[in-house]
Amino acid sequence: MSDETTRPAASRFLRALSGEVMSPPPIWLMRQAGRYLPEYREVRAKAGGFLDLCYTPELAAQVTLQPIERYGFDAAILFSDILVVSHALGQKVWFEEGKGPQLEPITREGELSRLSMDGVDKTVAPIYETVSRVAQALDEETALIGFCGGPWTVATYMVAGQSTPDQAPARLWAYRDPEGFAKLMDMIVEASATYLSGQIKAGAQAVQIFESWAGTLPDSEFRRWVIAPTQKLVSALRAEHPETPIIGFPRASGPMYLDFLTQTGVDALGCDTALSLDWIKTNLQRRTVVQGNLDPLLLVAGGDELERRARDIRDTLSGGPHIFNLGHGIVPQTPPEHVATLVKTIRESF
Secondary structure, three states: OOOOOOOOOOOHHHHHHOOOOOOOOOEOOOOOOOOOOHHHHHHHHHHOOHHHHHOOHHHHHHHHHHHHHHHOOOEEEOOOOOOHHHHHOOOOEEEEOOOEEEEOOOOOHHHHHHOOOOOHHHHHHHHHHHHHHHHHHOOOOOEEEEEEEOHHHHHHHHHHOOOOOOOHHHHHHHHHOHHHHHHHHHHHHHHHHHHHHHHHHHOOOEEEEEEOOHHHOOHHHHHHHHHHHHHHHHHHHHHHOOOOOEEEEEOOOOOHHHHHHHHHOOOEEEOOOOOOHHHHHHHHHOOOEEEEEEOHHHHHHOHHHHHHHHHHHHHHOOOOOEEEEEOOOOOOOOOHHHHHHHHHHHHOOO
């Protein structure tokens, strides 16, 4: 791992993230490196298992750079997975084709003894090397984003052992034994702070916290299990890297986006597809940098409606700081040519 890299804030992405209004807005897409690209599938076939790809710096760096080479996005985002934090803590994690991530569940406080911070940095060291390789490969106009999963989202996988439609196993543990569940959350926060700090030291210029399952909790539990842990994570990161911008993405949180913004200390908000543009503009953009929020399925559909909606998002949010993105990640069936059309549409003259 290299020492912390200081790269000039020449990229349009970083300028927008600092609050500058850009015309057109910078663009990158969540999951922009992935299965929709034929060149990704070629590399994936060489790697063996999915985690093997995440932990092989040469291949992971190659995959991270593929969408930059193809589309010229304003930012690259590290290719990895949110569950490397669970794996680094000592939980058994594997990926099955057609099923997604599988974990050996941790369902009660007594099982937390299986987890430890001792091996976190060592386990994810190859990912730091990936960040360093990508940082060295990018020109100064293209930013590099690191990331981790939000503590609540990571916990939902750790408890259920897989993705679930309603995150019921984690919710039930949190209701029945909040003190025990809080200990799990504290471990995730500590490991995530270590992981993000390592990425920044290796060359990441901004980081995003993907709280993808934030929207399943009622307001009181949202404050306890989404806002409070995120605030701890942000504070820990700020203490070590005060200048590094942090983007929060509390997907499907609705009006709770406001509390998330004001109480966590993030610098920008990733906005999901369900948020109306007028609400984003009125309630969020006047307070912070907003990022989003095209429907990923519209990117699959393509056609005139894709271009119309992309222009609508771009133009509606043009009066404040905005980074164009999706409302969630690219899905595997996305035609690569539709992504090229989107980039062209966003960058054309108003």
